Amino acid sequence: MRRPAAGWWFVAPALLVIVVFFVLPVAAALVLSFTDFDVYALGDPYHLRVVALGNYARLLHEPRFWIALRNTAYFVFVGGPLSVAVSLGAALLVDARVARWKPFFRTVFFLPVVTTLVAVAVVWRYLYHPRLGLLNQVLAVVGIGPIDWLGDPRFAMPAIILLAIWKNFGFNMIVFLAGLQGIPERLYEAARLDGAGAWQRFRHVTLPMLAPTTVFVAIITMIGYFQLFAEPYVMTQGGPAESTLSVVLLMYEEGFRWWNVGYGGAIAFVLFAIVLAMTAVQLRFRRTA
Amino acid sequence: MRRLVPALAVNAALAALAVLTLLPLAWMVSASFMPTGEASAIPPRLLPSAPTLANYRTLFTRLDLARNLANSAFIAVVVTAIALIVNSMAGYSFAKLRFAGRDRIFRVLLAALVIPGQVAMLPLFLMLRAAHTIDTYWAVVIPGMASVFGIFLVRQYALGIPDSILDAARVDGAGEFRIYRTLVVWLCAPILVTLGVFTFMGTWNDFMWPLIVLADARRYTLPVALANLAGEHVQDTELMMAGAVLTVLPVMVIFLVLQRWYIAGILAGGVKE
Numbered sequence: 264m265r266r267p268a269a270g271w272w273f274v275a276p277a278l279l280v281i282v283v284f285f286v287l288p289v290a291a292a293l294v295l296s297f298t299d300f301d302v303y304a305l306g307d308p309y310h311l312r313v314v315a316l317g318n319y320a321r322l323l324h325e326p327r328f329w330i331a332l333r334n335t336a337y338f339v340f341v342g343g344p345l346s347v348a349v350s351l352g353a354a355l356l357v358d359a360r361v362a363r364w365k366p367f368f369r370t371v372f373f374l375p376v377v378t379t380l381v382a383v384a385v386v387w388r389y390l391y392h393p394r395l396g397l398l399n400q401v402l403a404v405v406g407i408g409p410i411d412w413l414g415d416p417r418f419a420m421p422a423i424i425l426l427a428i429w430k431n432f433g434f435n436m437i438v439f440l441a442g443l444q445g446i447p448e449r450l451y452e453a454a455r456l457d458g459a460g461a462w463q464r465f466r467h468v469t470l471p472m473l474a475p476t477t478v479f480v481a482i483i484t485m486i487g488y489f490q491l492f493a494e495p496y497v498m499t500q501g502g503p504a505e506s507t508l509s510v511v512l513l514m515y516e517e518g519f520r521w522w523n524v525g526y527g528g529a530i531a532f533v534l535f536a537i538v539l540a541m542t543a544v545q546l547r548f549r550r551t552a
Numbered sequence: 553m554r555r556l557v558p559a560l561a562v563n564a565a566l567a568a569l570a571v572l573t574l575l576p577l578a579w580m581v582s583a584s585f586m587p588t589g590e591a592s593a594i595p596p597r598l599l600p601s602a603p604t605l606a607n608y609r610t611l612f613t614r615l616d617l618a619r620n621l622a623n624s625a626f627i628a629v630v631v632t633a634i635a636l637i638v639n640s641m642a643g644y645s646f647a648k649l650r651f652a653g654r655d656r657i658f659r660v661l662l663a664a665l666v667i668p669g670q671v672a673m674l675p676l677f678l679m680l681r682a683a684h685t686i687d688t689y690w691a692v693v694i695p696g697m698a699s700v701f702g703i704f705l706v707r708q709y710a711l712g713i714p715d716s717i718l719d720a721a722r723v724d725g726a727g728e729f730r731i732y733r734t735l736v737v738w739l740c741a742p743i744l745v746t747l748g749v750f751t752f753m754g755t756w757n758d759f760m761w762p763l764i765v766l767a768d769a770r771r772y773t774l775p776v777a778l779a780n781l782a783g784e785h786v787q788d789t790e791l792m793m794a795g796a797v798l799t800v801l802p803v804m805v806i807f808l809v810l811q812r813w814y815i816a817g818i819l820a821g822g823v824k825e
Contacts, residue, residue, distance in 0.1 A: 269728035270651030277642035280698035281661070284676060289667055291675035305678075356566050361559035363566075370811065371570045374577065377807040377814075379757045381775035382796035385782045386580045389789050395592040397579060429576065434818065441819050461558070490668055493759045497779050511670055511760075518674045519764055531671040542666045 296528035305522055318529035328530070330505050331513040334420060335491060338509065342424035343485040347477065349432040354439035355469075369440070373433035380430065384497040387426045388413065391498075413499050416506035423494045423507055435480045442476035443469070475549070482545040486538050510534050577800075584608070584794040591789040607794035615791075617798060619770060620777040625802075627689055627762075627773060628755040631696040635751045636744055638698045643706025644736050648713060649728070658707070661700045670760070677764060691765035692773070696755055702747050705820055709743035710736065746817035749810050753803050774799045 296318055303310040322328045353372050357365055375383065390397050391412035402408040412422040446469065454464045491509040495501050501508035501516075510530065518527025579598070583591040584607055586600040611617040645651075646658045676695065677686070685691050713736065721731045737744070762773045772780065778795050785791055807814060 268651075270645050270649030270654065273645030273649060273728070273732070274642040274651075274657070276638045277698040277703055278657070280638065280694075281664070281700065284679075284695050284697075285667075285672050286664065288672035288675035288679065291678075292671050295675060353569060356562055356569070359562045361555070361562050363563055368566050368570055370808070371573055373811075373815075374804065374807075375573060377753060377757075377803050378577070378800045379759075379775050379778075379803065381759050381779050382799040383576065383580075385778060385792055385796050386576055388782070389583075389591070389792070390576060390579070392592070395594065395596075397575075397596055400594070400596045429573065433573075437815055437818050490670060492670075496759075497782065514670060515760070515764075519677070524674050524678070527674050531668075531674065534668055535671050538668050539666055 292528045292531055295525050296532050298525045300524040300528075301526075302522035305524070314525070318526045319533075321526065322529055322533065327505065327508065327513060331508045331510045332533075334506065334508055335489060335510045337420055338424060338427070338491050339485050339488040342427050343481065343488050345424065346428045346431055346488075347435060347481045347484055349428055350435035350480070351439055351473075351477070353432060353436045354443060355465075357436070358440060358443045369436075372436055375430045376433045378430070380493045381497055383430060384426065384494055387422075387429075388498050391422055414503055416504040419499055419503055419506045423491075423498065426494060426498075427488070427491075431484070435484060438480055439473070439476060442473050446472045478548045479545065482541055482548070486541050489534065489538055489541070580793050580796050580800075583790055584797045586790045588788070588790055591793065607791045608798075610791055611794050611798060615781065615795075617774070617777060617795065620772050620774045621798065623689070623771060624756055624774040627692050628752050630689075631693050631755045632748050632752045634693070634697045635699065635702055636748055639702030639747060640706050640737065640740060640744055641732065642698070643703045644710045644732060644740070646703065647707045647710035648715070648718060648736075661703065665700050673761065673764060680765065686765055687767040687771060689771065692755075692758075692762050695761065696751070696758075699751075702751065705747055705750075705817065706740060706743055708820060709740055713739050742813065742816070743820070745810065746813040746820070749806065749814050750817050752806065753814075756803050 297313055297315055298304075299312050299314045299317070301310075356362060357368050357372070362368070389395075391399075393399060393409050393411040393414060396412070398412065399409045402410070410418055412418050450468050450472070451464055454468050459467065490511055492511040492515065495507040495509055495512050496515075499507045501512050511534065514527050514530040514534070517523045517530060582599055585603040585605070586597070587602065587604050587606065590597055590600060646654060672695075680686050680691050680694070685694070717735065717739075718731060721735055726734070756773075757775065758773075759775045759779070762776050763779070766772050766776060769777065769780065778792075778799050781795060782792055
């Protein structure tokens with residue numbers, strides 16, 4: 264009877280770390296979100312009071328929260344699909360029969376994925392410079408601009424979306440490439456025998472066969488995009504005019520800059536609820552697919 | 553002729569996309585070798601007029617970024633080493649050892665994957681603060697020591713180990729830990745390389761948590777130090793580009809060398825059920 268014990272000993276360190284440093288804090292965050300834990304409670308816990316749903320009620324009346332939610336939704340629902348579309352396009356190009364140097368292009372497109380976000384955000388901040396940045400100088404050649412990418416509230420979020428697409432499209436491209444290679448060759452042959460052209464084969468074989476992968480990739484991408492933080496933190500600090508203030512950035516500011524821990528916890532749980540809802544949508548799609 | 557046109561179009565599109573992808577990185581490298589002021593010249597320069605290492609020298613002397621480089625390397629190596637041991641033991645156990653509640657616990661762990669990491673951050677900070685661990689390397693290391701994703705990755709791989717091998721070792725009188733150490737670790741080597749690369753890169757590139765728990769600039773990891781410097785040295789484009797190269801280069805080299813395992817990890821974690 265030594266074996267059952269061994270199994271437990273093997274998982275114990277991992278479970279201990281995950282329970283103590285993740286599960287407990289998540290539970291504590293929920294409890295804290297029902298209190299007014301702030302900078303005074305940080306010094307002396309006796310200042311702590313239970314406010315029930317007070318923090319959540321405050322969120323609903325806080326314009327900054329709605330701004331952050333709207334900005335994040337913009338990033339997720341515009342940037343997410345765009346990013347997936349670019350990934351799909353890149354995968355189709357690399358997978359094309361006539362494409363040359365496939366491993367080279369695959370590696371190049373993947374390179375931005377492994378870069379450090381903070382470092383490339385610093386690089387792009389200079390590329391976006393209204394007068395000296397490379398992007399505007401190139402656009403000036405074709406008669407566009409100059410655009411104050413990070414200084415104009417209308418362009419700051421599109422600029423962050425562009426950076427995010429550049430940084431991320433290679434990741435989903437790999438997933439799409441695997442999906443494309445999973446499509447049986449005989450389907451294409453059958454379509455060709457039926458006289459289907461290249462576009463029709465794409466429309467009636469590739470796209471339907473790739474649909475489950477696409478839904479999976481799109482939702483996972485959007486869940487990740489809800490956690491937007493480092494790009495606005497480094498490039499815009501949430502500005503200009505709060506046009507890039509994201510939900511996680513707001514949580515960071517409230518929780519770790521102003522020490523409104525209870526309030527920050529409430530923001531974190533709203534984020535959790537949104538991610539949970541998106542996951543539920545994904546599971547439903549998977550079941551029907 | 554009918555085959556040539558699409559072939560040209562596809563390869564031209566691939567080349568164009570490759571140029572767009574590489575341009576920001578190429579400019580970063582090129583600007584890092586430019587003398588002060590040249591990166592913001594009009595008309596723009598793509599290559600330095602007289603390549604110089606002055607920016608890199610400044611990084612290591614005046615800004616003392618070597619310290620932050622060492623911090624990043626130390627933290628990433630320690631997290632990777634601990635996470636490899638902890639996750640591989642758990643992953644193997646969930647796949648091959650029997651104990652009460654095994655499958656139920658594993659399902660609960662998988663369900664926990666939907667919780668965004670940020671939810672735990674505020675209480676975790678308070679916990680570490682109560683333990684006087686804030687502003688130490690340990691504060692960065694501790695949450696990375698185990699991960700559900702890592703356990704999942706190893707478990708899926710370890711499921712493929714034939715029971716007969718393990719049973720043969722048991723018949724020979726080997727203890728469970730010895731079987732793990734001398735047999736399982738080697739059988740799982742490919743997935744452990746994958747997990748190691750993932751963990752190292754994820755830790756190296758991580759920003760939000762180190763930003764929160766590290767207060768003393770001498771203990772900053774590279775990304776935190778770089779974000780901090782980028783605020784102070786907005787005008788020093790060339791210097792900041794050198795800092796960006798220094799931050800990105802190690803992970804990029806690791807990726808280029810171990811690319812096969814890294815890609816395998818994405819496919820194992822993302823596409824499979």
